[in-house]
Amino acid sequence: MLEIKNLVAGIPGRTIVDGLSLTVKPGEVAAIMGPNGSGKSTLSYVLAGRGDYEVTSGEATLDGDDILGLDPEERAAKGLFLAFQYPVEIPGVATMTFLKAAMNAQRKTRGEPELSAPDFLRRVREAAKSLSVDPEMLKRPLNVGFSGGEKKRMEILQMALLEPRCAILDETDSGLDIDALRVVSAGVNALRGKDRAFLVITHYQRLLDHVRPDTVHVMSKGRIVTSGGPELALELEKNGYRDHVDAA
């Protein structure tokens, strides 16, 4: 599914992801944990194709196809989804207009017909209900004036509607209270399946109590330094990152 080999990337003059390799298989939920500044968010942006990062060497493939040479929209159409740590507010763009544009753009790229208006509305209503998203939110400009929790729920709502092959959740738990964490986690769990992979980036164990990972990786100084099963997350919560980071 998602395969990253010796990836070196960063901003001009500064390497942030430094020789990272990682494989996430179909159906797998892989967690990446690590201290602040280890390059986790940069990895997510590089994979999604943000323009201000540059890849120096290495490769990343989704279902065997290179993604690093693609535009962000092409990566999305191939099934890559990034749930942003800080979802961007876009004044003037209505949430519903945006959702429809995104769903139809991806369908068009895949050669599928556009959704009919009733079909689109039904899908949005169902997804909103299951994620406790207030229908009033959908009438507002995208993310404008949303609370931190509302923004994160909107990210998961988009993920549910776009049905990606591989979803990267970048600190989706940050800024969430316990109830919102449960709702968001349930939304993620509902999308788990044998054909879909997740890369869950987080600082804390608590998200992983709700979204149970198959594998856990520790990232430090731009690369994976330790990998293990779910028990690794518990150990990190107890002992901190120091042992792994110092060993790097």
Next chain:
Amino acid sequence: MSTPPEALAAAFARLPAHPVRTAGFARFAQTGAPDRRVEAWHYSDLAAVFDAQAAPVGAPGPAALDRALALLAALPRFADAARLVLVDGHFVASLSDAAPAGATLTPFDDALARTDAAGLFAPDGLGVGDAMVGYNSAFMQGGFLAEVAAGGTATIHVAHLATGAAGACVSRLAFRLGDGAGLDLVETFDGDRTQRHAASAFALEPRARASRVAFHAEAEGTVCVETVLADLAADSEFADFGFVADRAFTRRQPFVRQRGPRAKIALGGLSLLGGRAHADATLVVEHDSTHGESREFFRHVVADEATGVYQGKVIVKPGAQKTDGSMKSNAVLLSDGASMENKPELEIFADDVVCGHGATCGALDEAELFYLRARGIPRAVAEALMLEGFAAEALDRIAFAPARGEADRRLAAWLAARAA
């Protein structure tokens, strides 16, 4: 230039004398068409594009009327608004609808002969310091006076058509609204390349309400100076919106005075500029009474080598206490060659007022674009979505629904043409 060129002086001499004309010509003669040395015209060098040999076009002949018919066929209707047609600056009854319900129309020459003409066509001395208001006063012709009686309402569309006749299209319209009267007015500017000088004057009696939307779709190379003069009595409301989507040289200049207490002024605009278009919105709002409100909201989208200009001057005169003023101008630049000049000004001579202004200018936000693209939306579509959102916030200022619908259609067409 200390004296106007002979061609214009001769044209003026042929016109029937009138105090408004004489004063206007005297003002224009002082400086001629303004250049960059005139502060209010610093960003729009009219002298460089003004054709001083272009005398006002006479009444349209058969060829001009044929051309006007063709132009009319392409124009939208604004619900049940009565359509009044000006060809090269001259009102043409045969191409126009019957007089609009709720309003009385008086032909221009008859109206100018009235004893109260000066107050209607040049209300309260508004804009007298501007050379091009002077030019328009000197050469105005062929418009009309529309009066809405107390408590009445009217809906009017004025179609300004240029048929490519040699010379300048110079027109002035006057609107008088009685106590509590209402007017929804749309003015459209279309046709062949020309020099256009159009002015509309509004006299609002207490509690009257007028909304006006001007749509500019001029031919490339046209020079258009559009003046709005509005005088507001107590508790009246005046709203003006300019929609510019062409490749012309456009100067829109509203001069608005709040003469009575509690009057409300809303001025707005959206300019969608490409090629080498130049669109200037320069306004002067004077609060000369208490508890007035003014809102200015302008947006420019500037592509290619085009230039946008916004100059807003809000003057709060001594004694105009409790004035509430807010001014915003935002621009998006879509290319390295695009430029925008923003100059908001507040002159406040009263001490118990709330007035603010803000101006921004920049490219589309890359973080916002990336967010949209990361959801699978191609860059061109993402840009169009963001521009549509940016522009729609300005269009929200249009209250007259048929005009808003037309503005939405023109915006969509502009965005589609840009993406193609």
